[in-house]
Amino acid sequence: MGGVGRGALVFSDEFNGSVVDAAKWTVRDEERTEPSRTDGFRWWYKPSTVRVAEGNLAIDIAALGHGVYAGGRIDSHGKFDFTYGTIEFRIRFPPTQGHLSAAWLQASRGLADGARNAARGAEIDLIESNFAGDEYTATIHYGGYGAGHIKSAQRVNAPGLHSGYHTIGLSWSPSTLEFRYDGKPVRTVTDPALISTVAEFPILSQEILQWAQGSIADAPLDRASTLYVDYVRVWQ
Template identity: 60%
Template sequence: MRTFPRTIAAAALATALLALAAHAPAGAASTAVDPATPAGVQPAAGPPGTLVFSDEFTGSALDTAKWKVRDQERTESDRTDGIRWWYKPANVRVIPDNGGNLAIDLRKLTTNQYAGGRVDTDGVFDYTHGTIEARIHVPPTEGHLGAVWLQAHSMGSELGTAADGAEIDLLESAYTDDRYAATIHYDGYGTDHKQSSQIVAAPSLHTTHYHTIGLNWAASKMEFTYDGTVVRAVTDTKLISQVKEYPILSHEVLDWAAGDVTTAPLDYQSTMYVDYVRVWQ
């Protein structure tokens, strides 16, 4: 579970154009769609749709007209092991080899201080209902985890449901074995907070590059998918957001992740890699 303040969008003109494209009618040209995405590509698991957003992470630098890169401390207020950690832009890079990949590294800053990274499309692209897929590799869990998630711009607490916004965690790789948490947080992060979580099996999660993490999101059903298979289905509408959500990719040093971050190798073996992100409606 995570929360943070919103930031002002950079590159106002590009932001406006991307936002317009993200909400354009089906079939309209979209500048949010990466030209490098294969024509006509459809979800690995989910209904066919119109591609409204994609990034194949080609080139040598992150497209900052699409993605915000966070720079903030994220140490938990109740953490007791003495570890502090941050999201740092220096840990976010694009690797041009093999068609391009986003890399989010794990680094030690100084004694008991570590940094992961995070990118998101807050203020640039959001959507309500559709299918999102991310092809990723998450490293072995040693006090840190890779995450793919959606976040609403607000999460009210007056409804007692997720209808007015939720944090939807498609994946949090918090375990040393091949499983992960698929979780929905709603009614804010205070005393009214509620969550619904399921631990799902994920064969070869840490050992094989790559795996496709997805969510088929409709008004009355959500399906969490792993490598083309539905691993969690949600039909209780009180758990389903009905408002706009934006995608997030992050590498975190959370205290409840299995293992010990102080023993992590802090090289390519501790890096989260993303081949692409695609959204259809």
């Protein structure tokens, strides 16, 4: 099943079952409210928002109480990671209304605090759908999440982002990160300071972040707010 130039398929989930495959993924349950948040809302990752149905992973948005909301996250930390290769997600993105959908990688050993480059591990956001229009950000974070945090972000034009399914891809080698939208390169990184050289694991999530455009108070909180993922595939 490897694509041309992609190598062998080393990991995949087509989400054809009835529940999340616990051998591949962990479903998170934790509060994620930003310390800097000023609008009074709180939010969590909750397993109750994560389901598998009709050949898709579905991550819903829900209200837990007044001003308290739930998104969701699955990740393969401790179950699958890789160093170099190609990863692709096929996703249907909901409208952005105070929440965003994300497909990303995280260094298995975490981000090294104070690191001046990404070689020892990075958070690589293939997509964060934080804009109401057809665009998103592709971002590389390193140096930890404290005072030494550094990020390199690029805004990506994404025709039809909130309509139908789209493929989100990344080809990662020791010399290049190539981000793709529907098979077309949208960001190419060759600066070695921005390229991780260590194992990373995939993550899918719905995040109720204050800097996402719109307000979560206006989101429908029904299936129109749901992130649908058809597959995740990794080749090496």
